[in-house]
Amino acid sequence: MIIRRLFVANRGEIAVRILRTARRLGIETVLGASDADLDSVPARLADRCQRLGTAPAAKSYLDIHSVVGAARAAGADALHPGYGFLSENAALARACQAAGILFVGPEAQTLDAVGDKLSARRHALAAGVPVVPGGEAESLEEALTAARRTGWPILIKAVGGGGGRGLRRVDEPADLQAQLELAITEAHAAFGDPRVYIERFVADSRHVEVQILGDGHDVVHLGTRDCSVQRRFQKLIEEAPAPLLAAPLALRLAGAGLAIARQLHYRGAGTVEFLVDRDRDAFYFLEVNARIQVEHPVTEMVTKLDLVAEQLAVAAGVGLRNSQAQVEVRGHAIECRINAEDVARDFRPSPGRITRAVFPAGRGIRVDTHVEAGSVVGPFYDSLLAKIIVHAETRAAAVERMRGALAACRIDGIKVSTALHARILADPEFCRGGVDTGYLGRLLAPAAA
Amino acid sequence: MARIELVDVSLRDGNQSLWGATGLSTAHCLEAAPLLDRVGFRALDFTSSTHMGVAVRTFRENPWERIRLVRAAMPNTALQFITTGFRFISWQTSDAEFMRLVYRRLVANGLTRFAVIDPMHDMDALLECARMIRAEGGTEIVAGLTYTVSAIHDDAFYAACARRLAASPDVDRLYVKDPAGLLSPERVRTLIPAVQAAIGRMPLEIHSHCTIGLGSLTALAAADLGVAALHVAVEPLGNGTSLPAATRMVANLRELGFSVDIDDRALALAGGFLTRLARAEGLPAGLPQEFDAAFLRHQIPGGVVTTMQRQLKELKLAERWPAVIEEVERVRAELGYPIMVTPFPQMVCTQALFNVIGRERYANVPDEIVRYVAGRFGRPTRPVDPHILERILARPRAAELMNEPPPPTLEELRRRFGAGVHDEELLLRAVMPAAQVDAMLTAGPARRRYNPELAPVLALLRGLSCRVVPDELVVDKPGFRLALRRAACRDS
Numbered sequence: 001m002i003i004r005r006l007f008v009a010n011r012g013e014i015a016v017r018i019l020r021t022a023r024r025l026g027i028e029t030v031l032g033a034s035d036a037d038l039d040s041v042p043a044r045l046a047d048r049c050q051r052l053g054t055a056p057a058a059k060s061y062l063d064i065h066s067v068v069g070a071a072r073a074a075g076a077d078a079l080h081p082g083y084g085f086l087s088e089n090a091a092l093a094r095a096c097q098a099a100g101i102l103f104v105g106p107e108a109q110t111l112d113a114v115g116d117k118l119s120a121r122r123h124a125l126a127a128g129v130p131v132v133p134g135g136e137a138e139s140l141e142e143a144l145t146a147a148r149r150t151g152w153p154i155l156i157k158a159v160g161g162g163g164g165r166g167l168r169r170v171d172e173p174a175d176l177q178a179q180l181e182l183a184i185t186e187a188h189a190a191f192g193d194p195r196v197y198i199e200r201f202v203a204d205s206r207h208v209e210v211q212i213l214g215d216g217h218d219v220v221h222l223g224t225r226d227c228s229v230q231r232r233f234q235k236l237i238e239e240a241p242a243p244l245l246a247a248p249l250a251l252r253l254a255g256a257g258l259a260i261a262r263q264l265h266y267r268g269a270g271t272v273e274f275l276v277d278r279d280r281d282a283f284y285f286l287e288v289n290a291r292i293q294v295e296h297p298v299t300e301m302v303t304k305l306d307l308v309a310e311q312l313a314v315a316a317g318v319g320l321r322n323s324q325a326q327v328e329v330r331g332h333a334i335e336c337r338i339n340a341e342d343v344a345r346d347f348r349p350s351p352g353r354i355t356r357a358v359f360p361a362g363r364g365i366r367v368d369t370h371v372e373a374g375s376v377v378g379p380f381y382d383s384l385l386a387k388i389i390v391h392a393e394t395r396a397a398a399v400e401r402m403r404g405a406l407a408a409c410r411i412d413g414i415k416v417s418t419a420l421h422a423r424i425l426a427d428p429e430f431c432r433g434g435v436d437t438g439y440l441g442r443l444l445a446p447a448a449a
Numbered sequence: 450m451a452r453i454e455l456v457d458v459s460l461r462d463g464n465q466s467l468w469g470a471t472g473l474s475t476a477h478c479l480e481a482a483p484l485l486d487r488v489g490f491r492a493l494d495f496t497s498s499t500h501m502g503v504a505v506r507t508f509r510e511n512p513w514e515r516i517r518l519v520r521a522a523m524p525n526t527a528l529q530f531i532t533t534g535f536r537f538i539s540w541q542t543s544d545a546e547f548m549r550l551v552y553r554r555l556v557a558n559g560l561t562r563f564a565v566i567d568p569m570h571d572m573d574a575l576l577e578c579a580r581m582i583r584a585e586g587g588t589e590i591v592a593g594l595t596y597t598v599s600a601i602h603d604d605a606f607y608a609a610c611a612r613r614l615a616a617s618p619d620v621d622r623l624y625v626k627d628p629a630g631l632l633s634p635e636r637v638r639t640l641i642p643a644v645q646a647a648i649g650r651m652p653l654e655i656h657s658h659c660t661i662g663l664g665s666l667t668a669l670a671a672a673d674l675g676v677a678a679l680h681v682a683v684e685p686l687g688n689g690t691s692l693p694a695a696t697r698m699v700a701n702l703r704e705l706g707f708s709v710d711i712d713d714r715a716l717a718l719a720g721g722f723l724t725r726l727a728r729a730e731g732l733p734a735g736l737p738q739e740f741d742a743a744f745l746r747h748q749i750p751g752g753v754v755t756t757m758q759r760q761l762k763e764l765k766l767a768e769r770w771p772a773v774i775e776e777v778e779r780v781r782a783e784l785g786y787p788i789m790v791t792p793f794p795q796m797v798c799t800q801a802l803f804n805v806i807g808r809e810r811y812a813n814v815p816d817e818i819v820r821y822v823a824g825r826f827g828r829p830t831r832p833v834d835p836h837i838l839e840r841i842l843a844r845p846r847a848a849e850l851m852n853e854p855p856p857p858t859l860e861e862l863r864r865r866f867g868a869g870v871h872d873e874e875l876l877l878r879a880v881m882p883a884a885q886v887d888a889m890l891t892a893g894p895a896r897r898r899y900n901p902e903l904a905p906v907l908a909l910l911r912g913l914s915c916r917v918v919p920d921e922l923v924v925d926k927p928g929f930r931l932a933l934r935r936a937a938c939r940d941s
């Protein structure tokens with residue numbers, strides 16, 4: 001079929017990103033927006049805007065009934081969920097299907113299969129891909145048994161969580177009971193599913209992921225991304241391809257990503273996340289993100305593909321448009337997430353009115369944003385303001401280009417994380433490449449002390 | 450309500466008629482493709498060997514890559530290649546196995562529809578070409594009846610050609626191709642019924658240029674007579690010497706009671722993009738044409754008119770245009786009235802140009818004309834003027850050309866260029882100068898994105914980077930501020 005009217009069920013920079021591609025493709029757009037976003041940049045960019053509800057996400061962006069109702073009222077023939085909110089919610093995919101609206105994402109059963117993290121682990125094992133040692137933890141006894149197997153420290157994870165949310169690190173058995181109870185309570189509140197499981201905490205590991213694209217029959221990978229620069233499991237800087245990754249290991253990772261995607265008969269764009277053990281040259285499956293990823297632009301920069309356009313094509317029933325041989329990774333790309341956060345105050349959110357917004361431009365520089373001078377950053381949603389993405393022939397040139405881009409970026413009126421990014425980009429360890437997930441914590445530690 | 454379909458020719462014939470085939474790069478085509486795909490055209494006249502050559506020569510872009518990318522960007526509309534048979538990029542005829550490979554690669558890259566014409570109306574040659582394309586996987590083969598005005602090209606002549614074509618299993622549709630825009634509504638009212646009577650239920654399309662303002666009315670008259678599809682071009686590539694403009698044609702057809710399944714919003718978007726592109730790149734938009742009685746004599750198609758005028762201008766001889774036109778008419782008569790369709794208008798016009806600017810007529814004769822009078826292109830519809838024939842064949846060069854070896858076989862080409870060369874590169878190397886193919890390969894993959902709004906800003910930046918400017922430059926106006934600072938970046 002031909003998608004003629006697309007409903008964008010999201011906000012912020014990803015809404016702008018989706019709207020831009022839809023517009024380029026000649027697709028009419030309708031943005032679903034909460035009361036807080038009716039005057040936003042994406043609301044202005046869309047051909048039409050449909051109100052979803054009040055500002056709290058639960059009353060708008062997370063309300064399936066409201067989202068599908070609005071899409072239906074708008075006469076949309078397809079719905080793009082973006083990332084976050086309901087993007088991986090199988091119930092939304094099913095509600096779309098029931099309403100005769102094409103859901104731009106994997107099939108509901110795939111969302112079920114990977115949304116339940118224990119099920120995702122089973123699929124990885126079935127595909128012959130190693131998972132981090134661990135297991136179910138329905139009770140304290142079960143958790144202790146599993147932890148004895150994996151060794152300490154461990155991570156408690158929510159079965160219904162993902163994307164770095166719902167994680168707790170436990171260093172010794174004495175803390176387990178209290179942490180387990182907290183985790184179960186939190187998981188229930190945050191994801192509507194109290195189940196948790198444990199995994200060994202792999203220190204000195206890197207977070208490397210593989211972008212996949214499938215049409216239900218065939219699947220290709222679009223190379224690796226490294227997202228090891230994290231704070232409390234939230235990514236700050238991403239790169240493509242993953243730097244200093246031996247070619248054979250990169251190939252094995254890509255192969256594992258493909259194997260899992262094939263196991264799932266994957267349709268759409270997705271990311272298979274892995275933990276790479278720097279010392280052992282080994283890797284473990286973490287989870288599948290069954291949606292467009294925040295950091296997708298770095299892959300776009302090195303492959304010259306428009307991932308949103310590919311999502312729409314696959315959703316419309318067009319088979320994969322590129323064979324694996326036609327996917328070419330060229331150069332190196334880096335992305336910095338500019339957040340409305342006060343880094344000095346433990347990354348506290350910094351809402352307010354932006355009085356001045358100057359973004360860099362130039363060859364090899366891309367900015368995905370939803371703010372401008374006068375934009376108000378409210379308290380309701382995540383703090384991501386903009387993503388600065390650079391591309392160059394080599395990583396060293398990309399690092400240098402990013403330094404220039406960050407220096408030219410200026411956002412006044414609220415606190416933003418630009419200076420921290422500049423600090424990381426100047427740090428010799430980061431510049432060498434291939435840092436582990438503990439890197440940022442160590443970099444920040446002396447300042448905190 | 451009678452249903453009628455539209456075939457869009459913007460990217461191929463529109464570009465060729467109005468922009469000398471050099472207007473559109475791969476990135477331009479890629480931005481237009483998804484918009485055109487949504488309009489609901491039956492097919493898109495997309496490329497030809499001429500356009501593939503231009504991609505290499507003018508843009509240093511791989512024409513095969515362009516086909517692949519555009520195919521992927523518009524999966525819902527059939528893409529057409531137009532061919533005059535045994536010729537690829539070069540004016541010279543090619544070996545049959547070579548042509549088979551050309552068609553095989555075109556199909557492999559996603560072209561499904563092939564328009565096949567033979568400017569001599571040699572139906573045997575045309576059907577052989579159709580058979581070859583079918584064998585290589587072409588799924589919709591549209592055979593052309595090339596319209597011209599002459600003593601022998603009457604309705605019965607076209608009906609006889611059409612009957613032979615329609616009887617072939619390798620022909621799916623027919624189209625009346627009027628490259629010079631000579632076909633009048635009056636003539637269409639006798640020609641179309643004569644052809645229809647000869648082909649039965651086989652669908653018939655009409656392709657009538659607007660060169661002297663007749664195209665739209667002729668197409669509408671044909672629609673009334675029950676043709677299946679009209680060829681149009683999206684503004685700004687409609688009108689002028691191109692095909693009728695799509696938007697007005699859709700409105701007119703609906704006004705006349707036809708059902709046209711076209712998405713008006715998508716059509717407006719495609720037209721808007723191409724208009725912005727034309728403005729940004731300084732390319733002219735087609736304008737409605739006035740009737741021109743003299744044109745019925747010389748019959749030069751739009752693309753050739755543009756190219757010749759440009760060449761005259763480059764030679765600083767623009768004022769000789771009327772003389773060249775007059776000479777074209779004489780040369781055409783002397784050469785036995787070849788139909789003015791590629792490659793003949795180019796050949797006839799080059800000879801006419803040589804005759805006008807040279808010391809005497811036929812003092813200089815291009816090799817292609819020598820080959821033509823020697824019968825290398827087939828049998829002229831009417832014999833060549835004996836005096837001219839004798840004069841041309843008496844030239845020493847004629848003897849050389851008569852002894853020319855046949856076109857190289859595929860095996861010979863493979864030996865010449867090495868077994869490691871990919872078929873697509875081989876096909877280009879066989880017919881183009883090595884330096885041009887090398888430059889294309891060196892340039893790497895074509896750009897895929899183009900934003901006409903950005904083009905003037907980029908032109909400004911390029912201009913500024915070429916001259917000595919201060920370290921900081923600020924353009925400030927209400928609601929807009931552009932600050933440029935000289936940075937220490939290595940390769941920016």
